Amino acid sequence: MNYYRDRSLFIQKKPATIQRQSEINDEIRSLYLSGAPLFTKEQIYAVRRQFKELEGKQGKVLVTSLNGRVTEFVVKTGDVLSSDTGIECIIGEPCLFYRSIQELTSITERSLFTPAIASCSFHIYQTSSYRNKLTKEVDNSEQSRPYYNKNIVQDSFNTTLNEWEKSKQCEDLLQVLQSTDLSNIKQIVAFACGSMKLDLGRERLARRSMHQHGLLLTIRKALKEKQSFGNSHEISAWVQDPAYCAIDTSILMESRISPLDNPDGFLKVDDSTMVLSFAPDAPIKQIITDISRPAAMIWNRVTEDEFFGGILRSDPDSSRVREMISQYYEMVEFPFDEELFSNVALYVRRREAV
């Protein structure tokens, strides 16, 4: 997926603007410490409603910042950006991006400064696509690649599922699920499981994605079987990842997993939800912490370590995430394989925390 950002929001960083940025950072830090949420379902609904009203059209999306200021993002759907290369870029629909507390309280753009949006935890980007300047033919190179083929991906997913279901790890996971009280879970919402599409060079990523979706299917089946006595109900399974292509969507739907557009997955999450998330490129933990108290989560282990190799993690823990985990959740060791799932753990909400 390619994205376009309105560069007019950025200005060159000079001493006066650095000073301004650091004032904004301080203001955000103190609002955050006083308990102000970075993310709310109301805000997500408000942005989503504006996206729907604008569909295919140009206009503005208004976002309320943490300090109450309303910020305007200009939406240029349909605009064409020319270049010297024979290719032009067409600006597509707006989409929502999220900024962690760490990004909001530090100078993140190397040489540019964004005073207009510096206190927004929600940023609006736009999707973009490319076409030949002369023929106006859209660049569909992905679809024309030999590996972009549903049957090949489906076969590989079936084989991987088989392998996963027979693995010691899956057996160990089932034992953990058996011995843990998960009776209040009615649905699973999984974020960032990635695309399963097979393409040269992304075999490892596709394999991880297939295992992560396989784990979702295993959990759904186990939860359903556990509650088969008494009033059993279907456990619904939802997934959100902007990287899904048509092949992913079709395979997932055939497995009765429903793909949701960003940000609808967040709106689904409630206190009867199990949230899954594996190495996302978005601050999923900070968003979930602000908007709900899910029944359980399997996500990257919560640590004090917000950086990796000196670089801020894309889903960094925060004081608020750590506080939620220590107050409301029990950590259950999850028999994971780091190569397939990253360093994850199962967190189950304590009974008394309801």
Ligand SMILES: C[S@@+](CC[C@H](N)C(=O)[O-])C[C@H]1O[C@@H](n2cnc3c(N)ncnc32)[C@H](O)[C@@H]1O
């Ligand atoms: C580093 S990849 C990890 C993919 C896979 N989970 C893995 O472990 O290999 C990060 C993923 O986060 C997804 N992502 C980014 N923003 C997201 C959002 N708002 N909601 C859900 N997924 C998102 C990306 O599309 C991408 O698939």
